[in-house]
Amino acid sequence: MKSTILNTLHSAAVVMTLCTAATIAPQASAQNPQPPNRQDSADQLLYRRAFEVALWAMPAADSFAAREAVKRDLHGKPNDVAINTKPLNSDIHLVALQTQTPYLQGAFDLKDGPIVVEIPAATSESHLYGTICDAWQRPLDGIDVGKDGWDEGKGAKYLLLPPDYKGDVPAGYKTMRSRTYLQNFLIRSISTAGWDAAVEYAYTMKVYPLAQATSPDKTTFLDMSGTVYRAAPVFDAGYFNLVDMLVQEESANDYDKTMFGMAAYVGIEKGKPFKPDAHTVQILERAAKDAQAYLIQISNGVALVPAEGQPGWTRFNLHKEDIAKGRLYVYENADGTIDYQRRAAIDYWAYVMPAVLGSGTMYNAAFVDAEGRPIDSTKNYRLRMPNGFPARNFWSVFAYDGRTRTFIANSKKGRQLSSLDKLVKNPDGSTDIYIGPAAPKGLESNWIETIPGIDLFMGLRTYGPEKAVLDGAYKIPRFELMK
Numbered sequence: 001m002k003s004t005i006l007n008t009l010h011s012a013a014v015v016m017t018l019c020t021a022a023t024i025a026p027q028a029s030a031q032n033p034q035p036p037n038r039q040d041s042a043d044q045l046l047y048r049r050a051f052e053v054a055l056w057a058m059p060a061a062d063s064f065a066a067r068e069a070v071k072r073d074l075h076g077k078p079n080d081v082a083i084n085t086k087p088l089n090s091d092i093h094l095v096a097l098q099t100q101t102p103y104l105q106g107a108f109d110l111k112d113g114p115i116v117v118e119i120p121a122a123t124s125e126s127h128l129y130g131t132i133c134d135a136w137q138r139p140l141d142g143i144d145v146g147k148d149g150w151d152e153g154k155g156a157k158y159l160l161l162p163p164d165y166k167g168d169v170p171a172g173y174k175t176m177r178s179r180t181y182l183q184n185f186l187i188r189s190i191s192t193a194g195w196d197a198a199v200e201y202a203y204t205m206k207v208y209p210l211a212q213a214t215s216p217d218k219t220t221f222l223d224m225s226g227t228v229y230r231a232a233p234v235f236d237a238g239y240f241n242l243v244d245m246l247v248q249e250e251s252a253n254d255y256d257k258t259m260f261g262m263a264a265y266v267g268i269e270k271g272k273p274f275k276p277d278a279h280t281v282q283i284l285e286r287a288a289k290d291a292q293a294y295l296i297q298i299s300n301g302v303a304l305v306p307a308e309g310q311p312g313w314t315r316f317n318l319h320k321e322d323i324a325k326g327r328l329y330v331y332e333n334a335d336g337t338i339d340y341q342r343r344a345a346i347d348y349w350a351y352v353m354p355a356v357l358g359s360g361t362m363y364n365a366a367f368v369d370a371e372g373r374p375i376d377s378t379k380n381y382r383l384r385m386p387n388g389f390p391a392r393n394f395w396s397v398f399a400y401d402g403r404t405r406t407f408i409a410n411s412k413k414g415r416q417l418s419s420l421d422k423l424v425k426n427p428d429g430s431t432d433i434y435i436g437p438a439a440p441k442g443l444e445s446n447w448i449e450t451i452p453g454i455d456l457f458m459g460l461r462t463y464g465p466e467k468a469v470l471d472g473a474y475k476i477p478r479f480e481l482m483k
Contacts (some may be wrong), residue, residue, distance in 0.1 A: 099418075119149075384433075394420045
């Protein structure tokens with residue numbers, strides 16, 4: 001993986017170096033009496049601006065891609081709820097999700113007024129847990145919903161208010177005022193009674209306009225299982241269509257006004273059609289692809305940093321101010337500047353992050369094996385999960401294609417494995433998980449297949465992590481290279 005990333009970085013760096021050199025070349029000299037080609041200089045300037053716009057818009061691109069997927073792939077509309085009635089696989093292009101629980105996912109649109117989201121009370125077997133975010137993936141009101149959220153499993157009616165709402169706010173709701181019209185949400189249905197029970201319970205969530213509160217229509221659920229559902233943005237020229245949707249439909253944050261201006265130089269301007277010609281499309285395509293390569297390259301060290309007390313494991317590079325109330329996931333530095341590059345790198349691997357990390361879930365990724373060697377998609381690894389791993393709900397081992405940020409498109413359709421699955425266990429109760437291109441004989445049920453040559457991204461999720469695993473007192477096992 002490391003060599004692939006470095007080669008990708010080298011290519012992107014060469015492009016950027018050439019761009020800079022072409023832009024700052026002197027107008028004329030004795031050796032070069034001709035001024036630089038005006039078209040070349042203009043192209044390089046467009047490329048550089050498009051590259052930065054692509055990084056800046058990363059969180060919102062995910063949100064608008066999810067909305068468009070509901071319309072395009074499920075033939076639905078905003079405020080409909082997508083659900084997977086079967087475990088997710090590589091047909092579902094959602095960023096870094098797992099296969100062990102059904103998801104409720106989609107987009108809410110507040111342009112026509114407030115929306116009510118009813119989260120049902122938890123039962124002895126089932127509960128919901130998740131987050132509702134604005135278009136920039138900032139959790140509304142700085143809270144989560146469901147058992148590990150504000151209602152603590154008691155159920156609640158969450159009232160989502162648009163940014164310009166000036167009407168009355170009725171009693172009986174948990175109000176959540178959004179800074180954007182588009183909302184993105186991701187809610188898990190978890191049940192100790194099994195998959196079918198979790199799906200059945202998921203259908204008890206309700207979504208309807210506040211105007212229909214006295215007699216709401218039935219919530220529309222759309223099954224994404226069995227279809228190709230492309231809810232993650234592709235880094236090509238079409239990526240900038242998502243940026244155009246953002247600019248056309250939302251107001252600029254104070255700290256984003258300069259970048260809205262930068263987008264105008266790329267041809268994306270509020271109130272004007274975005275119609276790039278064929279030549280511009282080629283430049284935008286290159287800028288988007290190079291931006292993706294750059295985000296992959298800087299992941300280890302920018303998006304993910306060493307997890308305290310857990311050798312060989314990384315965690316998301318979040319500072320206290322990143323998750324502070326009122327500043328949640330704005331990525332504002334101490335001097336008031338916005339680090340949109342770090343924001344892009346983190347959101348590249350994350351989708352609708354919880355407002356409170358560590359309460360319901362914990363995510364760890366690994367870039368090196370137990371001996372400190374870079375993990376390689378051509379090799380086979382084993383992760384021995386001990387009996388009694390400190391997770392209140394379950395643990396899940398994952399491997400993703402770093403280029404798509406979704407499931408690996410292999411013969412198993414990118415399956416992941418967890419403590420909820422029927423796995424072969426060792427005599428001491430531990431479970432060996434195998435990741436690599438070759439299946440271990442007789443242990444295929446415990447195997448996650450990889451494809452040699454892909455940018456492999458793998459790690460461990462803990463649902464309901466205990467304090468010991470959060471503070472590093474309990475050492476997470478590491479990936480061992482198989483001979």
